[in-house]
Amino acid sequence: MPTTDLKKSTRSWACYDCGKCTATCPVARAGSDYSPRRHVLAANLGSPDDTALDGSLASCLTCSLCDKRCPVQVDYTNLVRRLREQTYHESAPTECPHGGALQSLMRMMAHGGTRQNRLEWLDGDLKTGPETGHVFYWTGCAMYYDAFFTKLGLKTIDGSRAAVRLMNYLGFTPVVSPEERCCGHDLLWNGDRENFERLARHNVKLVAESGAEMLVTSCAECLRTWRIDYRAFFDKAPPKVLHVTEFIALHRNEFKYKTNDARRVVYQDPCRLGRHLGIYDPPRDVLRAIPGLDLAEMRKAREGAICCAGGTWSNCDRFAKKIQVERLREARATGAEILATACPKCQIHFRCAMNDPNLGGDIAIEMRDVAQLVVDSLTNGHTAGM
Amino acid sequence: MDDKTGHSAKSKGSRKSTSTRWNPEIVVFACNWCSYAGADTAGVSRVQHEPHFRMIRVMCSGRIQPAFVFHAFEKGADGVLVSGCHIGDCHYMFGNERALEQFEITKNVVRILGLEEGRLRLEWISAAEGARFAKVIDEFTKEVRKLGPSPYGAKNSSAAWGKKATA
Numbered sequence: 001m002p003t004t005d006l007k008k009s010t011r012s013w014a015c016y017d018c019g020k021c022t023a024t025c026p027v028a029r030a031g032s033d034y035s036p037r038r039h040v041l042a043a044n045l046g047s048p049d050d051t052a053l054d055g056s057l058a059s060c061l062t063c064s065l066c067d068k069r070c071p072v073q074v075d076y077t078n079l080v081r082r083l084r085e086q087t088y089h090e091s092a093p094t095e096c097p098h099g100g101a102l103q104s105l106m107r108m109m110a111h112g113g114t115r116q117n118r119l120e121w122l123d124g125d126l127k128t129g130p131e132t133g134h135v136f137y138w139t140g141c142a143m144y145y146d147a148f149f150t151k152l153g154l155k156t157i158d159g160s161r162a163a164v165r166l167m168n169y170l171g172f173t174p175v176v177s178p179e180e181r182c183c184g185h186d187l188l189w190n191g192d193r194e195n196f197e198r199l200a201r202h203n204v205k206l207v208a209e210s211g212a213e214m215l216v217t218s219c220a221e222c223l224r225t226w227r228i229d230y231r232a233f234f235d236k237a238p239p240k241v242l243h244v245t246e247f248i249a250l251h252r253n254e255f256k257y258k259t260n261d262a263r264r265v266v267y268q269d270p271c272r273l274g275r276h277l278g279i280y281d282p283p284r285d286v287l288r289a290i291p292g293l294d295l296a297e298m299r300k301a302r303e304g305a306i307c308c309a310g311g312t313w314s315n316c317d318r319f320a321k322k323i324q325v326e327r328l329r330e331a332r333a334t335g336a337e338i339l340a341t342a343c344p345k346c347q348i349h350f351r352c353a354m355n356d357p358n359l360g361g362d363i364a365i366e367m368r369d370v371a372q373l374v375v376d377s378l379t380n381g382h383t384a385g386m
Numbered sequence: 387m388d389d390k391t392g393h394s395a396k397s398k399g400s401r402k403s404t405s406t407r408w409n410p411e412i413v414v415f416a417c418n419w420c421s422y423a424g425a426d427t428a429g430v431s432r433v434q435h436e437p438h439f440r441m442i443r444v445m446c447s448g449r450i451q452p453a454f455v456f457h458a459f460e461k462g463a464d465g466v467l468v469s470g471c472h473i474g475d476c477h478y479m480f481g482n483e484r485a486l487e488q489f490e491i492t493k494n495v496v497r498i499l500g501l502e503e504g505r506l507r508l509e510w511i512s513a514a515e516g517a518r519f520a521k522v523i524d525e526f527t528k529e530v531r532k533l534g535p536s537p538y539g540a541k542n543s544s545a546a547w548g549k550k551a552t553a
Contacts, residue, residue: 099453104460105499111460113537114500147494148452 003046010079014072015040021066021076026306027059030319030326034059036066036076043079057084058094058314062189063307064275077276084191094190097316098148103190105144109181110195112202118143119178121157126164128176136212136239137164137174138226140219141182142344152351156344159218159369163244166371167216169378170251175210185221188229189312196229204233214240216247218371220272220343221311227277243273245342245370249282252289257377262292265373266336268327268350269305270343283342283370290377296334298327306330308349324353328363339365340373410464410530412439414523415454417447417481420471420512427516435520436527439467447471448481452492455506459496462539465505465530467522468492472510482510504529505536 007013021036022028028035034056060080067076096103109116121143122128128137142156167174184199207215217223226241242250265287273279280302287295300306306327309320328350331339341347347367354364416422422443428435444450447470458466468489470482489508496506509522 099451099457101451101453101456104453104456105495108456108460108499108538111538116500117498120498143498144495147498148491150491150494 003043006043006079006082010043010075010082011072012040012043012074012076012079015044015074016072017041018071020069020071021074024066024069026063026065026309026323027061027319030322032059032317032319034319036060036080039083040074040076040079043083055092055094057087059317059319060314061271061307061309061311061320063271063309063311065271065304065306068275068303081189081191084189085193086191088191088193094314096190097310097313101148102144102313103187103192105141106182106184106187106199107192107195110184110187110198110202112181112198116178116181118180119176121161122164122176123161126161127168127173128164129173131175131177131209132211133173133175134211134213135167135172135174136207136210136215137167137176138183138207138215138217138219138222139176139180140217140222140344142219145344145348149348149352152348152355154348154351156347156369159244159344159347159371162369162371162375163216163218165375166244166248170254174216175212177206177210179206183219183222183225183230185225185229186312186314188225190314197233200225200230200233204230207239208234208236212239214242216242216244218244218342218344218369220270220277221345224272224276243277243279243282243342245273245283245286246279248371248374249285252286255289255374255378257289257291262294263338264294264296264334264336265338265340266296266298266331266334267301267370268298268308268331268339268341268346269302270341270346271305271307271311273342274305275303283340286370286374287340290373293373293377296336298330298334300330308343308346310349310352311345320349321353321356324349325356325359325363328353328365331365332363337366338373339367340370341367342370344369408531408535409438410527410535411462412465412467412527412530413458413463414439414441414467415447415450415469416441416443416511417470417477418443418445419477420475420510421447421469421519423513424469424511424515424519427513428519429516431516433516433520435523438527439523446476446478446481446485448476448478448484448488450485451488452495455492455496459501459505459536459538462536464533464536464539465507465526467526468506468508469511469522472512475512501537502533504533 019037025036062077064077139160142160146154146157181199184196188196223243309323450468455466470485476482511519
């Protein structure tokens with residue numbers, strides 16, 4: 001096992017055992033005995049297998065909060081990913097939430113062979129292009145989530161509707177392809193590199209053949225995958241990859257807003273968008289540009305934001321629930337009516353937490369995608385729906 | 387898991403048929419109290435029916451969450467039959483109502499995936515309905531046979547495919 005390479009590339013060798021990672025880890029703070037430091041030290045000792053086998057590797061949210069606090073810049077998030085990859089075939093399968101249903105779907109998509117019905121959400125008045133065009137709108141798996149989490153009354157696809165509507169408003173006709181498959185983000189972070197690569201090759205080919213120079217997506221995880229993890233799969237120059245909030249931020253002065261849209265909104269930084277890619281300001285700029293909208297901030301925001309605790313479908317337990325409940329309390333404490341996010345996963349996990357029959361009333365808050373709020377505020381905009 | 391050698395090629399020549407027509411691989415989820423007992427009744431009564439299915443017994447159809455069905459398809463099942471007690475007859479009062487809810491979700495997701503609707507079916511079969519069990523199996527086998535091998539079948543997959551599927 002090339003542990004020397006692992007130690008070098010993740011800088012784990014630099015660890016001086018200060019323990020800030022464990023002190024700052026949201027999972028550890030929620031009361032779990034999970035400890036990032038233990039994994040770093042084990043990797044340095046050259047025996048990462050022992051720690052992986054106890055199953056605690058799956059507890060990491062890969063939210064990168066510890067990376068930001070580490071005084072010697074150990075890349076713990078990548079260390080965990082590499083360790084998960086190394087032990088994927090050796091260790092016992094981790095117990096994935098929802099019985100592993102979502103991973104199963106991703107692997108079926110990786111296999112391919114069917115024609116997915118993934119364009120049913122496109123309303124008649126949304127203009128999208130055929131297979132080729134300058135801009136590719138990458139939908140992600142929102143339609144699967146909405147169909148799977150019916151109990152949560154989710155409509156994460158409304159974020160995509162709003163995104164396409166805004167692109168139309170600005171005169172863009174994006175390509176939306178039925179041949180799109182899951183980006184493989186979750187499989188990659190669960191350690192299943194093989195199936196991730198199948199998906200990556202398919203998706204990169206699809207977008208390359210569309211001739212798109214720009215790819216816009218509403219999902220923070222898809223964005224990370226396209227911008228960082230797919231890079232190696234391109235033969236030629238990859239398209240410019242933008243999150244929909246970045247795209248809107250570039251054009252925010254071209255919108256004609258309604259006046260008197262006085263609502264207090266608080267923004268949740270998705271871990272992939274924030275700490276993984278450093279995108280903190282574009283979503284805030286977009287929200288501030290809406291006249292009358294009062295943007296509140298949670299105490300733990302930007303680099304210090306707490307994530308939704310379920311990003312890669314690798315674990316869900318009482319600690320995750322506790323993290324979500326505390327985060328929602330924090331959002332409520334700002335006095336905001338709406339919690340805006342820029343990732344469908346944030347919506348799924350927070351809405352799930354709000355389903356708690358004992359706490360529901362204390363932590364419930366309306367959730368919207370940033371793009372939906374923009375559409376709502378436009379003169380000519382149709383309502384993006386709930 | 388590794389016993390899955392061939393998919394379509396394997397003609398487990400039933401003694402009667404001499405034809406080499408393709409036989410599907412079907413997964414049947416059956417609840418302990420009704421459907422599984424219904425299959426038993428069919429057997430005890432010597433009702434003839436198609437043999438190309440593998441039955442997985444669960445205590446209650448309410449246990450059959452979407453992931454079970456997805457795993458079956460992921461591993462190459464050509465059809466999945468979910469079965470339980472008739473509504474009102476559940477051994478656990480409302481388990482089959484839960485089964486129905488979960489089945490609706492499963493069906494919707496499978497539809498988005500692009501699998502043919504005919505590959506997935508829900509049937510209520512009581513312990514006394516041996517003949518009905520046989521009829522359902524025959525009908526379903528016929529329908530799946532018409533659809534042909536699943537696109538996710540073993541034939542199209544690489545060796546390591548789905549190795550880690552089940553948790």
